[in-house]
Amino acid sequence: MSQCVKQFCLGLVVLLGASGCLYGKPTVEHHATSGAPGAHVLFMAGRDSHGPGAHEHEDGTRRLIADLRARRPDIEVTAVYGGWPEEGAMLEGIDALVMYCDGGKRHPVNPHIAQFERLLDRGVGVVALHYCVEVPPKGVEAAAMLRAIGGYFETHWSVNPHWEADFSALPEHPVTAGIEPFQMLDEWYFNMRFQPGGVSPLLSAVAPAHTMERGNGPHSGNDAVRELVARGVPQVVAWAYERPGGGRGFGYTGGHFHHNWDDDNARNLVLNAIE
Helix, strand or coil, X not given: CCHHHHHHHHHHHHHHHHHHHXXXXXXXXXXXXXXXXXXXXXXEECCCCCCCCECCHHHHHHHHHHHHHHHXXXXXXXXXXXXXXXXXXXXXXXXXXXXXXXXXXXXXXXXXXXXXXXXXXXCCEEEEEHHHHECCCCCHHHHHHHHHHCEEECCCCCECCCEEEEECCCCCCHHHCCCCCEEEEECCCECCEECCCCEEEEEEECCCHHXXXXXXXXXXXXXXXXXXXXXXXXXXXXXXXXXXXXXXXXXXXXXXXXXXXXXXXXXXXXXXXXC
């Protein structure tokens, strides 16, 4: 075997090994309570899917867990990094599921709808952050997400532009307790497909005209949303949901840029929802 071939094979082995580490099985961490246990929250973080600074699902999840444990040491936390829990027993006994991962056709929930529905049957709370509010439209996945959090990103209806939202007024709600008006540049999805009832808007802002500069497409624009933006209708980008059969949901369409987790108002809003 020539030296060049040997080097190529060695490089291929290293590459495959690295790929195995990157795309291997999900890893699990458990954080016990420091006293009598209260609620049990399971965080599911997807793999990082963008370059540095965006869609950093693992580091964003770790930040939220650290702050949650500091605020509520009585909450038991399990974290799954890299996808859906491989052991179904891990979902038993949890009180809330927090998902921060890619969505659409790659959403980890898609092949596990039956398990997800059983969580909802038990009244387990669901928090969905950023891209994971999107699931394939108008099918069982969409029905499950609507049931879980009261709304979802529907392609060819919802849009995902980058814009600075001005949250100048906040409604009174347990999730907005202690949160001050703030402004933030993020990839704020809007014109979500919502349930007809039970949804409480928490963060709303008027989307500027430049959010409609892209052509029509699955994520970029459509005639219905263009008409709303032209009229200056405030767009809901975070909401709470009370399920008719019991249980609560929360959707937050920000979370694209990792540094935005440094903002106390945005981070504490999400933590309030988890609690």
